[in-house]
Structures are given as structure tokens and as C-alpha cells.
């Protein structure tokens with residue numbers, strides 16, 4: 001009963017004490033679907049993605065991490081753990097479509113952030129939406145349709161509890177009508193990721209789609225994006241390794257993982273805790289059409 005109340009409080013659930021309470025019921029993660037497999041982690045040069053890369057490598061996987069800034073990888077120590085780096089900007093759609101990736105057994109769409117300044121991509125969306133939603137959609141489609149992932153492979157998207165209060169809004173992705181709000185843009189992109197995770201299994205039922213909230217994790221990105229928030233909660237933030245746990249667990253479930261669910265601390269969670277955040281069928285269809293158009297433009 002007390003545990004349930006703490007979960008409702010949000011703060012004692014998303015924080016480190018929440019992880020520790022939930023982790024009392026966790027089993028060791030089986031390496032059956034990890035050992036000998038090859039994973040690509042976008043945004044794996046720091047924070048949660050880097051911790052995930054280390055976890056997978058420790059279980060006998062080979063891992064390639066991506067990021068825009070090679071120096072982050074050099075400073076991460078991942079190279080010493082035999083983890084490879086690929087320079088990749090998730091908002092550079094042409095690079096996403098032309099990079100000769102090679103074969104993988106699992107894909108983790110983890111790259112993300114909350115840039116302070118508005119940057120438009122192709123005059124169609126801001127950098128957050130372009131890199132986290134459209135870029136990852138293109139990557140997923142390319143990996144599936146060009147046979148870079150085998151049937152049954154896991155595809156995981158790192159979303160955020162930041163989307164809980166956000167209803168998908170596609171009307172002003174370039175911020176022409178309102179001043180740029182990085183927190184709203186981030187929440188909107190994370191909401192769009194959750195919707196894609198629900199929709200993609202219908203189109204590609206042979207793959208295992210999952211999406212998660214890592215909790216509040218003390219990464220550089222969080223500290224830079226929300227200094228006031230992290231300053232107040234510093235001692236309550238999860239470690240990077242704790243933030244990577246649910247993604248690792250999802251990848252390790254194989255075919256037993258229900259498709260298209262949203263996970264937090266290894267449990268499926270509601271994605272619309274507030275009824276007013278539920279998007280209409282029309283908005284949902286618009287999101288898919290927008291992604292479809294981006295794909296069509298790239299393969300034309």
C-alpha cells in the first residue's frame with residue numbers, strides 16, 4: 001500500500017528510491033538474447049546509452065554507439081571496452097539513409113536532448129522533433145526494409161515520463177505561432193515516440209517494439225537542460241546504469257516481450273494517465289503521414 005502511494009507521488013517513483021524499491025523484485029537479466037548479438041545504440045556516447053552499451057558488452061554482445069560529437073566517445077572510455085563509434089546526426093536524414101550500417105540484431109533509438117535554442121530542420125520541424133521522431137522513424141524503416149535487422153529483432157525507443165502531461169500537437173512544429181519552448185517540444189516528441197511504438201507493430205508485426213521511461217537519471221543532458229530541477233533533486237537522481245536497466249531488460253526478453261508496450265522499471269505502464277492527453281485518431285494519422293512523407297522524400 002505504501003509502495004503504491006509512493007508510485008503515485010511520481011517523485012518517489014521516478015527517482016532513485018523508486019528504482020531501488022522496484023528493483024527488489026528484479027531477476028538477473030538473462031544473456032540468451034544478448035550474447036553474440038550486435039546492437040546499434042543511437043546516442044550511446046554518454047549517459048544512459050553509454051551505460052547500456054557497457055551492460056550489453058558485459059553480456060557478450062558487440063555494440064556500436066552513435067553521436068554527433070566524436071570527442072564524447074573518446075572521453076567515455078567505451079573504446080577500451082571494445083565498443084565502436086559511428087558519427088551520426090539524427091537530424092541529417094540523408095546521412096541516415098546512406099550510411100552503410102551493416103547487419104545488426106537489435107536497434108536502440110536512444111539519442112535525445114533538449115537544446116536551448118530553436119533550430120529548424122528543412123523548415124519543417126525543430127531539431128528535437130526532427131532528430132528524435134523523424135530521424136528515428138527513418139532509421140527504423142531503413143533497418144527493417146533494407147534487411148539490416150532480422151525478423152524478430154528488438155527495436156527499442158527511449159521516451160520519457162515527460163510525455164505524460166503532453167497531448168500530441170503537430171500544428172506548430174516550427175514554432176511560428178508561439179515562442180520556442182524546449183520542454184514542450186521535448187514532451188511532444190516523446191509523446192510522438194510512444195505513439196510510433198504503438199503503431200509500428202501493426203506495420204511490422206515480426207519485430208519486437210518497445211519504448212520506455214528511464215526515470216530521472218543524473219546525466220549531463222539532464223543537468224544542462226534543467227539545471228534548477230537537477231540542482232534540487234541531485235541526490236535523488238538515478239545512476240546511468242539504473243537508467244539503462246529497463247532498456248537492457250526489454251532487449252533480453254526475446255519473443256516473450258508484448259509488442260508496442262511502454263515500460264518503466266520493467267513493468268508495462270499506462271501512456272495516458274490523464275484523459276486529456278489522448279490524441280484524436282486524426283492527429284495520430286497525421287503523425288504517421290508526416291513520417292511517411294519524410295520517408296518518401298528520402299527514397300525518391
Ligand SMILES: NC(=O)c1ccc[n+]([C@@H]2O[C@H](COP(=O)([O-])OP(=O)(O)OC[C@H]3O[C@@H](n4cnc5c(N)ncnc54)[C@H](OP(=O)(O)O)[C@@H]3O)[C@@H](O)[C@H]2O)c1
Nearest residue numbers: 043045046047048067068069090111112131160217219221
Ligand atoms: N536523463 C534523464 O533523466 C532522462 C529521462 C527521460 C528520458 N531520457 C532520454 O534518454 C535518452 C538518453 O539521454 P541521456 O539523459 O542519457 O542524455 P546524454 O547523456 O546527453 O545522451 C544523449 C546522447 O544522444 C546524442 N544525441 C543528442 N542529440 C543528438 C542528435 N541530434 N543526433 C545524434 N545524436 C544525438 C548525444 O551525443 P551528441 O550530443 O554528441 O550527438 C549523446 O550520445 C534521451 O532520449 C533522453 O530524452 C533521459
